[in-house]
Amino acid sequence: MEVERNKRMRIDVDKLPMKRLLAIDEIGNEQFPPEKSNEEQRLSAIHRIDFSLVVEKEKEKEKEEKDKELSKSKDGQQQQQPWQGLMENLRQAQHELSVILDLISTVEANDSVAVALMQRPKPLPNEALADFAVSAATKVQRLRHLGRYFKQCSKTMEQQVSKEARFYGSLIRLQQNWKVKRQRMGISEGFTFDLFDSRSLSGADSTVLTRPSPMSTIIIDQDAFGMLAIQLPQKSCRTLCLKFLGDDSSTCRIKNNTSEKNASSSGSDIAQPPSVKEILSDEDVSGCIGTTHSILRDIHRSLFEEKVFEMVNREAFNNQSSQGINVTGMRQDFLQLVIGQDSSLCLSLVLSEPEGEYKENGKDGSYNEDSSESGSSSALAPILLPTDDKNPTRSFSKLALSSKLVLSLQIYLLSIFHQETLSRAKEGHSSCGSLLAHFCMSVAHRVFSNKVLSILENLVSRVSYIELVSHPTWHSRTSSWSLRLKVPEASSVFDGGYQKQTKRSQFLTKVVIKDGQISLRGQSSATIVASFAGDATEPHSINTYTCDLEDLPMLILHQVASQVIQWLHEEALVVGMKTSRDLLCLNVDLEQGDTLSLMARVDPDDASACISWALAIPAVTDDAVNFSFYQTDSDNPGLKFLGSLSLESLYSALMDLANFCGNGAVC
């Protein structure tokens, strides 16, 4: 290498050529840089020569030239000073840059460099303050932003919390009474009310397997304010309705929650302006829960009634040949049966109108047949006494079959089928016999017993000394009444109070109806006198017989009249008269050997007096013994009609006779 004389020669000695690693990876493989050819090696050697000093010298020469030029310029020194400052700064900057470049190149050449000093340029004071102010302001802004964000979050969270609290609180309260199911799969996750009663089915009886109707699952919704709302399918709530053919009265009663139903069924707007939403109080929530609860009750009840109708249909279809069930009509939701001989029973499922009101009904109890709403005014009408111009028994029985009785029959039907489902749930199939047949017989019985009751009431209203007493039998096919004949207390006292205690004060005639069969039991009394006469073994003599409906009035009147005769007979014996008695006749032996007869005359069709009395006075002639009931006064002067008498007047008449007898009678 050629060397100039003034300059020292510098010799760079290359280090030993070491193989320097390029990279090493995880496994431990070493990567060496690719082998360089000779040309490359020479080039890299040339790169390592430091030309910086040379470059700097050249730069300095340039600067000197520039300075000379500047100083030659004709501008004032003021311009030169800032320029000079600038130049000074630039020079310093250049020096720094060169040092840095040197540093970089040395490091590139894999030499280690010791950094002696690094000096930051001193920041200007206003710069520092500006920086600080900007950072502080940004921080403050960010903090405020955070604060607003937190507050906003808390507000929305509060709304959300109260909304959820309303919903879940309502749900928990309803869940105490109704089965709540949760659907997690599917598109929408939500809750439903399940009204299907799986326990009422028994596994053993596969023929009765019922599927849950689509109405038994009710979807729960939330409205905008978190209030629980249920989706109610419109017009699908049905109830069981029982009525007699030809009877216009409808007995389907629906609980009247209708006014509040609109509040929580979906599809109808909740009439609350959005500004009221903060004022949703606990009462509102409770009201909503109550409404939902009553709606669920209605649906549950209608499901049960539908089930009962289905069971009835099944029994009617299966057991048609068995006694008691005669199906005359069958439609979609309608079943018609024949009860007894003349009445027809209709069982149907009717829709309950969701928007119904109480309808005022006329006094005759006629309703609009299409609507199934019914008011309660006709049920409160008192039972009319059978003084109609028509045939009293028939029209009265028709009236008595309206609303009240049919309703009770309806309830009875539901109740027996419910008992059936209960017993089925507990054990297997446990109903003995057909429920529907039993029900039909019960209905027939009720119809019949109403007729009997009307007859009895008729009689009792016309005879003043009989009372009608009803006895509960607690069986749907048995009815029982008593006709009580109250006899007046004798005013005369014999042997102290001794005889008063033993005197019976009433006579009972019991009427028992079982399934359309009337049985009559007439009670005769027993007194001490009778027992002294030797009948001690049979203190009561009871006449029991069955009869038909047509014969009933006559028989009852017979019975009552004979009881009165018996009473008079006993009173006469107490007084000491010699009397004997026939069926409806009291014979008093008179002094002269004559016999005075007091006869009872029974006429059920007589409007004013059912039991009338006649006195047969012994005539002077011989043919006084022959009496005839139906001879008038003029025909037989011996027969005196007394008409209907009260018991007191009969008694006083008897006492008068006792005076007349004078056979040692004590008056």
Next chain:
Amino acid sequence: MSVLGSHGQSSSLQRLHYVEKRIVRLLELAGVAMDELGNASAPKTEVLASHCRDFMMAIKEIQTMLREEIRSTCEYRPFEKCDYNSRISNEIYCKKLEHIIEQLDAMQQNIDQCSNSI
């Protein structure tokens, strides 16, 4: 929410609702603290300290309550004792009672009418 247990104690739902309300208050508190920090004038340290203290207390309270509730949760048994049958019984009894009441009212009316006419 007025769902009280049988002995007047708060129900689990009520307690959880209370916890939720506390969390809301907590967020509010955090917001207020941030505002205080971001006050244009210097944030007052005592106020800030009190806020932070309240915050930590609230967190502690929430934590204890939640822990208790989680420990005492039981599995949700979906209505195992289904009493729909007895519910129907009650409905039927209800109907019977209404019917009887109506009949008694009718009797009362009859009596009144009779006594009035006397």
